[in-house]
Amino acid sequence: MANVDNRPEEKVMDQLRKIAALADRGFMGEATMARQILEKKLREYGLTVDDLYKDAKKVRTFRYQNELERRLLIQILVHYFGSASDEFKGGLIIRKKKVIKIKLTDLDYAELSSEYGYYRGAFAREIKKSNEAFLVAFVNRFELFDVTPTSGQPTKELSPEELKRTLDALRIARTIEAYPYRKEIAAFRSASRQEAK
Numbered sequence: 001m002a003n004v005d006n007r008p009e010e011k012v013m014d015q016l017r018k019i020a021a022l023a024d025r026g027f028m029g030e031a032t033m034a035r036q037i038l039e040k041k042l043r044e045y046g047l048t049v050d051d052l053y054k055d056a057k058k059v060r061t062f063r064y065q066n067e068l069e070r071r072l073l074i075q076i077l078v079h080y081f082g083s084a085s086d087e088f089k090g091g092l093i094i095r096k097k098k099v100i101k102i103k104l105t106d107l108d109y110a111e112l113s114s115e116y117g118y119y120r121g122a123f124a125r126e127i128k129k130s131n132e133a134f135l136v137a138f139v140n141r142f143e144l145f146d147v148t149p150t151s152g153q154p155t156k157e158l159s160p161e162e163l164k165r166t167l168d169a170l171r172i173a174r175t176i177e178a179y180p181y182r183k184e185i186a187a188f189r190s191a192s193r194q195e196a197k
Helices: 010-025 028-045 068-081 106-141 162-176 184-196
Strands: 059-064 092-094 099-106
Touching: 010 028, 010 106, 059 106, 068 106, 099 106, 106 162, 162 184
Parallel strands: none
Antiparallel strands: 059 099, 092 099
16 A cells, blocks of 8 residues: 555555565575565565665664563664664663663664564563472472371372473572571570570
């Protein structure tokens, strides 16, 4: 769909920019297919590749929820542009608002938004799995087990996934430094009894 000046709508331009990026950065057959699609679409709209990149840079805002997400976003920006780039050097971190502002073209913004969304979700899933494994490891390391006797109850065989999680937790448990818990009340009672004698 073209607008009054025969340029496609911005939505179509964004799609064309994404296809162009895939043609530039895709792998083998993916890049070849993207180039073919791009050439066809450009002919269809009477555009050139240069027409896709006439955008001026605008300040874009990326939000993060915590320190780890902030660090992940910075890694993505460094991976995408390089730490010596004008885009990266010109970025602004506003910690109170938990945002990073950076000047980007529409194409870069679309690509980075997509990439950040993907890695942010994957990172959250992996952190959740790690936290679960760490909790099991911590409980095992400090032997915080249920004191209820289990005699007479049949043991359940672990599924391959449960076995893997348990082994991961045990590996983590070996790395946790054991700080013995001193039962303050019990120690106080013992000291009081000694003094009373």
